[in-house]
Amino acid sequence: MISIKLYFLVGFILHAHGEHILIPDVPYGSHPEQIMDIYLPSSENSVVSKVVVLVHGGAWFSGEKADMLEFVPFLERDFPDYCIANMDYQLGTHESPGFPKQVDDLDLALTYLRGTFTNNVTFALFGTSAGAHLSMLYSYSRNVTDVKIIVSHVGPPDLTDPSYVGNPLYNGLFYNLVGPCLYAECPDLYNATSPLVYVNERSAKTIGFYGDFDLQVPSTQMPLLREKLGSFGVTNKFKVYQGGHGWNWSDADKEDLRVEITQFFNENW
Ligand SMILES: *[C@@H]1O[C@H](CO)[C@@H](O)[C@H](O)[C@H]1NC(C)=O
Ligand SMILES: *[C@@H]1O[C@H](CO)[C@@H](O)[C@H](O)[C@H]1NC(C)=O
Ligand SMILES: *[C@@H]1O[C@H](CO)[C@@H](O)[C@H](O)[C@H]1NC(C)=O
Ligand SMILES: *[C@@H]1O[C@H](CO)[C@@H](O)[C@H](O)[C@H]1NC(C)=O
Numbered sequence: 001m002i003s004i005k006l007y008f009l010v011g012f013i014l015h016a017h018g019e020h021i022l023i024p025d026v027p028y029g030s031h032p033e034q035i036m037d038i039y040l041p042s043s044e045n046s047v048v049s050k051v052v053v054l055v056h057g058g059a060w061f062s063g064e065k066a067d068m069l070e071f072v073p074f075l076e077r078d079f080p081d082y083c084i085a086n087m088d089y090q091l092g093t094h095e096s097p098g099f100p101k102q103v104d105d106l107d108l109a110l111t112y113l114r115g116t117f118t119n120n121v122t123f124a125l126f127g128t129s130a131g132a133h134l135s136m137l138y139s140y141s142r143n144v145t146d147v148k149i150i151v152s153h154v155g156p157p158d159l160t161d162p163s164y165v166g167n168p169l170y171n172g173l174f175y176n177l178v179g180p181c182l183y184a185e186c187p188d189l190y191n192a193t194s195p196l197v198y199v200n201e202r203s204a205k206t207i208g209f210y211g212d213f214d215l216q217v218p219s220t221q222m223p224l225l226r227e228k229l230g231s232f233g234v235t236n237k238f239k240v241y242q243g244g245h246g247w248n249w250s251d252a253d254k255e256d257l258r259v260e261i262t263q264f265f266n267e268n269w
Helices: 065-078 098-114 130-142 187-192 221-231 251-268
Strands: 015-017 020-027 035-041 050-055 083-087 122-128 147-153 205-211 236-241
Touching: 035 065, 050 065, 050 098, 050 130, 065 083, 065 122, 065 251, 083 098, 098 122, 098 130, 122 130, 130 147, 147 251, 205 221, 205 251, 221 236, 236 251
Parallel strands: 050 083, 050 122, 122 147, 147 205, 205 236
Antiparallel strands: 015 020, 020 035, 035 083
């Protein structure tokens, strides 16, 4: 495993994990929340060229990398030669909101991973909910050229959508991202944190999964993203399943999601 410098990190406990070896809680920054679990291919012959980064949800103020564990086994099975990194990031509060520190954490995590391999790697960012929002925001707004694929699992792309800002039920939902300020008072902040406004012809290919009865992500959101990606000629695919914010989808739909992701990676990355 000459391609991987991480093996010199002798302080970590290595666990065999299917086709991969798990190195838990690797720090990518100095804050205790800036850690990630890294799953390295266990084959001696593997030269890692692709890294899937998992980014958990939790409305920018909660959640942890363990929330993404349900997605690790199929990625390990279908992509034995890819590295998987499952990251935590600094949680947001009203006083210390997620923007921009969480976007910067994604950048720091990828910078760390880039430096981990002796050869150049490319990335897929696979986020759920707020994690999908952050993945899109980071990659679209900064034109991160080595991010090739985005997987948006119920990620909101447009925080200025009238479905959000016109509905008092959503007041406060974004305070842990932008600070305690309503859209009416801080429209620029809501615009600046909307991945949709940054989509351009260089944006990463995107696959998205949404629920038809999602109280956190209005049904207006996905079509806006699909149309904007399409208008710039960016490869995209979206699926809508029956159910809410990811949590009560059928087993058949969850399996379909895994099959679609594997196919999208194989065809586009
Ligand atoms: C890796 O990428 C850098 C920056 O794009 C480039 O200069 C370098 O030649 C690449 N290295 C390899 C081994 O392809
Ligand atoms: C990203 O690329 C688009 C299209 O080329 C460009 O308009 C935009 O300014 C770029 N943004 C950054 C941060 O480089
Ligand atoms: C929203 O932000 C984008 C990107 O910075 C900018 O191009 C656009 O003009 C902004 N829109 C509004 C309504 O402020
Ligand atoms: C998912 O939960 C929502 C909210 O309770 C409910 O209205 C909907 O019928 C559920 N959908 C499925 C497919 O179970």
